[in-house]
Amino acid sequence: MIELKDISKVYLVGDERVKALDHASLHIYPHEFVSIIGPSGSGKSTLMNIIGCLDVADAGTYLLDGLPIESYKENQLAKIRNQKIGFVFQSFNLIPKLSAEENVELPLIYQKVPKNERHRRVKEALERVNLSHRAKHLPTELSGGQQQRVAIARALVTNPSLILADEPTGNLDSKTSREIMDIFHELHQQGNTIVLITHDNDVAKQAPRSVHILDGRLTEVTL
Amino acid sequence: MQAFTMALRSISSNKMRSVLTMLGIIIGVMALVVLVSLVNGAAGQVTDTISDLGNSLITATISDDKGSPITLDTIAQWEKEEAELGQIAPYATDSFIGRHGGEYGSMTVYGATGSYYSLQNLQLSMGRWINSADVENNSYVCVINETAAEELIGYTDCVGQTLSINDVEHTVIGVLQADEDSLTSVLTSGTMMAYVPYTTLVRLSDTVTQDITSFYVSAAQGSTLDIAEAALETLLNERFEEDEDAYSLSSSQMLEEAMSTVTSSLSILLGGIAAVSLVVGGIGIMNIMLVTVTERTREIGIRKAIGASRGTILTQFLMEAVVLCMMGCALGIFLSWAILQLVNTIVVSTGISFSLDGGVVAIAVAFCFIIGVVFGLYPANKAAKMKPIDALHYGG
Numbered sequence: 001m002i003e004l005k006d007i008s009k010v011y012l013v014g015d016e017r018v019k020a021l022d023h024a025s026l027h028i029y030p031h032e033f034v035s036i037i038g039p040s041g042s043g044k045s046t047l048m049n050i051i052g053c054l055d056v057a058d059a060g061t062y063l064l065d066g067l068p069i070e071s072y073k074e075n076q077l078a079k080i081r082n083q084k085i086g087f088v089f090q091s092f093n094l095i096p097k098l099s100a101e102e103n104v105e106l107p108l109i110y111q112k113v114p115k116n117e118r119h120r121r122v123k124e125a126l127e128r129v130n131l132s133h134r135a136k137h138l139p140t141e142l143s144g145g146q147q148q149r150v151a152i153a154r155a156l157v158t159n160p161s162l163i164l165a166d167e168p169t170g171n172l173d174s175k176t177s178r179e180i181m182d183i184f185h186e187l188h189q190q191g192n193t194i195v196l197i198t199h200d201n202d203v204a205k206q207a208p209r210s211v212h213i214l215d216g217r218l219t220e221v222t223l
Numbered sequence: 224m225q226a227f228t229m230a231l232r233s234i235s236s237n238k239m240r241s242v243l244t245m246l247g248i249i250i251g252v253m254a255l256v257v258l259v260s261l262v263n264g265a266a267g268q269v270t271d272t273i274s275d276l277g278n279s280l281i282t283a284t285i286s287d288d289k290g291s292p293i294t295l296d297t298i299a300q301w302e303k304e305e306a307e308l309g310q311i312a313p314y315a316t317d318s319f320i321g322r323h324g325g326e327y328g329s330m331t332v333y334g335a336t337g338s339y340y341s342l343q344n345l346q347l348s349m350g351r352w353i354n355s356a357d358v359e360n361n362s363y364v365c366v367i368n369e370t371a372a373e374e375l376i377g378y379t380d381c382v383g384q385t386l387s388i389n390d391v392e393h394t395v396i397g398v399l400q401a402d403e404d405s406l407t408s409v410l411t412s413g414t415m416m417a418y419v420p421y422t423t424l425v426r427l428s429d430t431v432t433q434d435i436t437s438f439y440v441s442a443a444q445g446s447t448l449d450i451a452e453a454a455l456e457t458l459l460n461e462r463f464e465e466d467e468d469a470y471s472l473s474s475s476q477m478l479e480e481a482m483s484t485v486t487s488s489l490s491i492l493l494g495g496i497a498a499v500s501l502v503v504g505g506i507g508i509m510n511i512m513l514v515t516v517t518e519r520t521r522e523i524g525i526r527k528a529i530g531a532s533r534g535t536i537l538t539q540f541l542m543e544a545v546v547l548c549m550m551g552c553a554l555g556i557f558l559s560w561a562i563l564q565l566v567n568t569i570v571v572s573t574g575i576s577f578s579l580d581g582g583v584v585a586i587a588v589a590f591c592f593i594i595g596v597v598f599g600l601y602p603a604n605k606a607a608k609m610k611p612i613d614a615l616h617y618g619g
Contacts, residue, residue: 052528054528054611054615055611055612074533078530078532083530089615093521093528093615094525095526096522097232097233107529107530109225110529110535
């Protein structure tokens with residue numbers, strides 16, 4: 001399902017070459033719930049960008065559902081992100097001008113799904129995160145946990161192959177964090193593939209499988 | 224459609240800024256539409272006046288007869304032989320002292336023939352006009368206007384009275400109606416005028432001779448002035464050794480044509496100046512769109528992350544610029560209409576009315592659209608080219 005082989009990525013910071021990823025390899029199977037844990041600066045964000053098809057590696061191969069990602073152009077990557085990946089970010093990243101349901105609807109608009117079906121699926125996704133009653137609200141009118149649930153609904157609505165969560169609880173208090181993690185567990189039980197990136201051991205160990213990243217290298221760990 | 228509603232939302236979410244940005248376009252459109260409409264309205268009025276007042280005839284003036292002068296005989300011959308020409312009315316004018324009893328005053332005296340009456344659309348209030356016998360016999364008869372009748376003789380019912388012009392006694396055979404609508408009477412109101420047979424004027428005057436230098440020509444019945452003009456041109460060219468400078472022809476039609484040339488160049492000039500202000504407005508749009516793109520970098524990143532393609536982002540921002548432009552355009556047109564209505568109520572007494580010129584409105588709309596596209600393209604492209612990760616991590 002996800003196959004990273006010898007992925008390397010180098011950034012130029014000033015005159016210095018920083019190896020964000022150094023021959024990283026990772027295999028994630030369908031319906032897995034994997035957490036990737038590492039301190040800041042370990043290359044997690046880069047890994048997440050590459051898995052999320054937001055960026056391409058300098059070297060190595062990445063197969064997502066059998067698609068060789070490094071050979072695609074920007075617009076094709078946008079399409080792949082749209083159809084195969086649901087993002088959940090630390091800072092929620094909702095569009096402030098759009099209401100909760102419009103935010104959830106957005107990826108379906110990009111997929112050119114007909115209006116009626118869009119509305120049905122948006123309703124369904126919001127129900128799954130228990131936010132139907134807040135559908136018409138703007139993100140600023142929602143609490144952090146609610147905003148993150150909207151973001152999860154937005155990630156779910158396209159039925160993606162992979163839900164990619166980057167520190168989804170990073171901006172939330174522990175109670176709301178638990179609620180969010182509960183949703184992830186639920187999604188996992190429903191058969192979704194989830195990759196969760198975090199620096200928090202407590203969060204990471206909730207996943208059945210954890211991968212550790214340090215200095216751009218990946219190692220399997222048991223927590 | 225989706226892009227359109229998104230553009231509307233984004234514009235309305237920052238109303239003050241949007242209105243200020245549109246102001247450039249609004250002012251530009253107003254300048255364009257109002258100025259051109261005013262010019263066209265005024266020009267239309269003037270042209271109407273010209274065609275109302277002027278008669279449909281050609282005025283010919285001979286400046287150099289090249290040894291073959293036109294005489295009354297020539298005119299008679301042309302009238303008979305040239306099928307394309309209608310009536311021909313030679314005329315000449317001079318100024319004399321008119322006297323009746325103790326009253327006297329300066330008079331404009333025209334030498335004319337029978338055709339002059341109908342070609343100039345004159346109306347007699349009493350008596351008769353000069354006839355061909357008067358011309359043949361150089362009779363001392365005259366037709367005077369109401370002003371002359373009132374000022375010299377004292378009353379208008381004066382047919383049969385005598386009037387001395389340049390100290391020669393003339394019998395008054397007719398009095399002209401004061402016609403307020405004709406161009407001649409507007410220009411000469413208050414002047415005393417007398418019409419005498421052409422041959423009589425030749426005798427009275429030192430400057431007028433048998434050689435005719437000015438005459439009016441009308442179109443033959445069922446024909447047009449253009450055809451008559453062409454025929455007359457050929458005729459005069461033949462006579463004057465192909466020298467086009469020897470004579471000049473003018474008609475109210477030519478005047479109208481000249482007028483429309485003047486007004487259309489004036490429209491183009493003013494329109495051009497207004498177009499410059501529209502371009503300036505467009506630059507304002509581009510400026511604010513660049514700011515918007517930077518401000519919404521994060522939004523662009525989110526949209527790209529969840530699957531917006533370059534084209535989608537480009538369309539979104541381009542649409543925003545175009546919608547902004549078109550809203551400015553619509554407001555500008557509406558305000559132009561309001562201004563023209565206002566001008567109309569102010570100048571209502573002059574009888575001139577201004578209306579929105581459909582052509583210029585269409586030009587304004589097309590121009591605004593082009594400006595929206597041209598000046599929106601660069602910011603939109605800038606937005607579309609952003610890398611999703613850079614945009615996503617911008618400012619956060």
